[in-house]
Amino acid sequence: LAAVALDGQALKRVAPEHRADREIVLAAVKSNWGAWRHASADIQSDRDIMLELIRQCPFNFERVGSELRRDRGFVLEAVKTNPDLLCDGYQNEEDFIAELEEFLGDQSHLNPQKREENRESYRCRLGPDRAADESDVGDDECGDCDSRFWHSLKRDPAFMLEVVRGRGADLRRAEGGLRGCRELVLEAVRQDGAALQFAARELRCDPELQPDRVRQNRLAG
Known part of the structure; x- marks a missing residue:
């Protein structure tokens, strides 16, 4: 040992x-x-061992077995362990895929099916931001089970509340009208004032949600 x-x-x-x-x-x-x-x-595939891998690098989520990948409690714990699991520090999905393949050392460029799996991982976890007031895709448009699962999480108020408590900017990941949820936006702004830009349009000018006001109220409280 x-x-x-x-x-x-x-x-x-x-x-x-x-x-x-x-x-x-x-x-x-x-x-x-x-x-x-x-x-x-x-x-x-042990739960704690996989969480430790993810803590050290979010790309290790790709090594997680299908059962844990669709376990709400595990995914929430993984996001708390490493918020970069939802980070989109890539200009486009091709950059993400290239870095992922280099990290995993796989040969996805030789396997179209594997490359499409990598694309889907990007789209459902990190995918392009939607406008705050834009309708989200329906379940019939979500693709495979992993994608439907991630969309359901990003529409889950309790899940997203825990996510933004770890990193406010992940408010951008919220779907299903949640960026118009005042409680969620307030929690995100408490963690990171810049998160207000990802709120629904009608909340961005709310005086009580402005970063300075939120900070003052927190200090006073």
Whole structure:
């Protein structure tokens, strides 16, 4: 345990039974997430181990199994662990895909189906922002189950409230009219005054939601 805690890659040199030990693997992954590759297949999909991978790099979400990818509690915890899971620091989906493929070291450019999966990951998690007052796509337009799941989360007031408490700018991800929800916008502005720009048009000029007023009320409260 001490050895892998100091050097996660030491996991590849330990006995097979230790590579299936959750405590040892988690310690190794905390030291170096790349050690995950040397863990037993049975332990690689462990919830806490996957969260640790995501904490270190949001691209590791692509390694999560389908069951956890559609687990609301896990996804919320993953977003809290690393808000960059919803970050769109890419000019377009091609930039995202290129960086993702380089990170994963896969050959998606040789596999059209895999590349389309990567595109879908971008579209449903990070996709292009919609105008605050624009109608969202219907369920029949969402594509596969992953996409429908993400759209349902971004329309879930309780889920998005937890998200903006971690990073206000992720208000831009809210769908289904939630950017017109005063409570959600207020929470986002409390975390980041600049988040007001992502609110519905009718709320952007609300005196009580202006960053200076929100800050004053918080200090007074």
